[in-house]
Amino acid sequence: MAQWEVVIGLETHVQLTTVSKIFSGSSTAFGAAPNTQASVVDLALPGALPVMNKGAAERAVKFGLAIGAKINQRSIFARKNYFYPDLPKGYQISQFETPIVEGGGLTITLDDGSTKFIELTRAHLEEDAGKSVHNEFDGASGVDLNRAGTPLLEIVTEPVMRSAKEAIAYAKTLHNLVRSLDICDGNMQEGSFRCDVNVSVRPVGQKEFGTRREIKNLNSFKFMQQAIDYEVRWQIEQIEDGHKIVQATVLFNPDTGETRAMRTKEDAMDYRYFPDPDLPPLVVTDEMLASIKSTMPELPEAKCARFVSQYVLSEYDARLLSQDSATANFYEAATKAGADAKLVANWMLSDLSAALNRDEKTFDQSPVSSAQLAGLITRISDGTISNKIGKSVFEALWNGEGQTADAVIEAKGLKQISDSGAIEKIVDEVLAKSAAQIADFKSGKEKALMSIVGMVMKASAGKANPAQVNDIVRRKISAL
Amino acid sequence: MSWNTFATVAETVAALAAKQVSAVELATHYLDRANGLQSTLNTYITLDRDRTLAEAKAADAKRAAGDASTLLGVPIAHKDIYLIDGWRTTCGSKMLENFVAPYTSTVVKNMSDAGMVTLGKLNMDEFAMGSSNESSYFGTVKNPWDVSRVPGGSSGGSAAAVAAGLTPASTGTDTGGSIRQPAMFCNLTGLKPTYGVCSRFGIVAYASSLDQAGPFAQTAEDCALLLNAMAGFDAHDATSLERERENYARDLAKPLAGLRIGLPKEFFGKGVAPGIAKAVDSALEVYRKLGAVTVDISLPNVKYSVPAYYVVAPAEASSNLSRFDGVRYGHRADEFTDLLDMYKRSRAEGFGAEVKRRILIGTYVLSHGYYDAYYLQAGKLRRLIAEDFKRAYEVCDVVMGPTAPETAFPFGAKTDDPVTMYLNDIFTVVANLTGQPALSHPCGTDENGQHVGMQIIGNYLDEARMLNVAHQFQLATDWHKRHPSI
Secondary structure (H helix, E strand, O other), rough: OEEEEEEEEEEEEEEEEOEEEEOOEEEOOOOOOOOOOOOOOOOOOOOOOOOOHHHHHHHHHHHHHHOOOEEEOEEEEEEEOOOOOOOOOEEEOOOOOOOOOOOOOEEEEOOOOOOOEEEEEEEEEEEOOEEEEEEEOEEEEEEEEEOOOOEEEEEEEOEEEEOHHHHHHHHHHHHHHHHHHOOOOOOOOOOOOEEEEEEEEEEEOOOOOOEEEEEEOOHHHHHHHHHHHHHHHHHHHHOOOOOOOOOEEEEOOOOOOOOEEEEEEOOOOOOEEEEEOOOOOOEHHHHHHHHHHHHOOOOHHHHEEEEEEHHOOOOOHHHHHHOOHHHHHHHHHHOOOOOHHHHHHHHHHHHHHHHHHHHOOOHHHHHOOHHHHHHHHHHHHHOOOOHHHHHHHHHHHHHHOOOHHHHHHHHHHHEEEOOOOHHHHHHHHHHHHHHHHHHHHHOOHHHHHHHHHHHHHHHHHOOOOOOHHHHHHHOOOOOO | OOOOOOOOHHHHHHHOOOOOOOHHHHHHHHHHHHHHHHHHOOEEEOOOOHEEEEHHHHHHHOOOOOOOOOOOEEEEEEEEEEEEOOOOOOOHHHOOOOOOOOOOHHHHHHHOOOOEEEEEEOOOOOOHHHOOOOOOOOOOOOOOOOOOOOOOOOOOHHHHHHHOOOOOOOEEEEEOOOHHHHHHHHOOOOOOOOOOOOOOOOOOOOOOOOOEEEHHHHHHHHHHHHHOOOHHOOOOOOOOOOOOOOOOOOOOOOOOOOEEEEEEHHOOOOOOOOOHHHHHHHHHHHHHOOOOOEEOOOOOHHHHHHHHHHHHHHHHHHHHHHHHHOOOOOOOOOOOOOOHHHHHHHHHHOHHHHHHHHHHHHHHHHHOOOOHHHHHHHHHHHHHHHHHHHHHOOOOOEEEEEEEOOOOOOOOOOOOHHHHHHHHHOOHHHHHHHOOOEEEEEEEEEOOOOOOEEEEEEOOHHHHHHHHEEEHHHHHHHHHHHHOOO
């Protein structure tokens, strides 16, 4: 049986963070009542004309600079003509022959730590369509044009990825990049970041690409993984069964985990692209370019390197903490508040990450703020509480049971007992009831000591300083 | 009150300023006359007496309060392609038969801001596609000079209304001659400004890279006054020219001594009717007497202008008219089986034959594999034609020639042969392809008494000079002072 190689290219629609739409003054805010954010331009009334939103162009340029691409200082808007109810003009304004961004690329890091450079073909500006609303009206469908005209940057890669893992790593890296650049909110549930994945397979060693199928509109990394896995398996099976792959656009069904052809190349539409006569060429002046360059934020790669040197973190931790601005900002804020840099990293990447994942939140939505976490870590560092008590303080802060770690410690009386007199008293009480364990320990069973220490800790409600308890127990047993 | 229904805009301005007449009296007079001649000429698609009189009253109140704006209270009628908030805007089509505009076009807003009173919405070729006003869903407009003949198109109602004294002035739009050709057919002065001088916002688009708004009036002086109100940068139109407002009447009085008139040999060939050639020659003689000199020039690429135009205009139209899909507004078929069927039936029922023809041509030329051969090629020709003119303006100040190769023709004369109809645009489409300003002014009649227009094509943004040239001609002649006996 032949060995198969997978070939993947991605087209990602990134919704830009402009306050108003790409060609009208309507708001781009998500979730408003249907058609309340649609102006005469978005409704495509007769006589309405598009006017370019400069903010969208600036964001596209920012992206282009971040990936080392060529910025076309004169790019052209074109009309992509087709009929659909959610496309009010009967054409989508996009960029066809001359996009604003060409070339460039980004480096992805795989789980094994290896890296790969993913070349981009282009990134172009376009407007989003509206939404069809089904099942709300008896015998009819509705159209909501609030989303129509929302600015999108479509980012297209070369077919250079060779596995689902690489595709996911690329999508995640891109997702982090557009958020660090603050050009996209990255909200995948709301459709701010959607991927179309082109997949084909070919026998290892073959030069020509196989026929590709395009999986449309994937809005989660999990679905992307499932969809690619299914699609690759399906294509290999088809070929091995003697069938030919027909170029097609397919949809992924998360319920069945399968992809299904929506349309094949035979019924591909002729979009009749031509330059939009309503819009002059989009010109990026030298001044605009210089001003955007001067406001470029620190990019994830540079930030990672800085974290390694400034905070003495491992490459691995630094990468995780610098991948998006929400995480990086949280980290730096907590560190700045005086907490130990290494401990902040540990807490963020273990307990806090776990809690955030559990509740599907990001660092900028964390119920425990960077200041609260810093306060908590400081109290562990100075010995006020043990690491274990720290976890329960964390839980309390997460649940809003106190404004600061100190307040929680105070209210719950969690302060560590470091008074040796008090600890000795508890130890005496425990030893009095632990003749068997004492004998075990004396006969060489180290474990028995741990059992005694555990009982002391329990008796102190976890507040006794564990190191101190250990010392006192040892001393008292050997004195017996 | 007895009012000279053929008073010019300048005369109306003077009478209003002297309080010899009120805006309400003027509006009443023209509305009555429009209603009286509606069945004969069919110039208007929509009249709304209450709205018009309310505007006129407001204008009179402003004047009483000391407002002395030049055009305050002067009546104006608009081609039914301009959206006006609250007014039905049909574009001459069944598709928009019941469409009431929810916003106002910039040009109309500018004119209303200047105090002008809207008399009504004028008949036109459907979606501005036509040269004879025979494609209107609301019936043909009759030429007031001879009701068996066409008024020209597509702004036929705009021309007929001014010629018949139903309004002192009107607005039109010009995509391939739709102001200049009807101006000639109805013995008026009509101006298509430089592309970008008037905002296209709120004007139903036919061919976006060619469409331009402009005025119809009896004189060049009136056109200057009207353009002063219409023109101006508009942030709602990305193709609008961002520049200072100018006074287009500033050079009207300049003598023409030394003016160099370029006469392209391509405009004086065998395609031009003899009666037209004769009238144009006599008019050029008048210009020479006024001190102008004529220079023979050649614009070798203008022979490609009609083919280029009939690629570009339908291509853009096919896309611009896609929004009329029956989904959000406009005509929707009563019965349909599914979405595709709804599109097909709504558009098949809503659009007339000429509109469908141009959508089909446009869809074809933009199709995969044809784009390069047609649209791209047409774009190159536009640049070549513009270069011809650039060279011409090194040796002349304005270019002149007949506005159209034929005078007003009888109804039905060309409806069976679209190509002959298209060739009527041969001299006018040039200025749309290059974006230059062009006007037509009355300059005589042919052997049948039909009116001949002289076209003046100016260099970019040279409207003030062109209006000066036409005004000086009108001071020396009386062709523009003739009115139909209707």
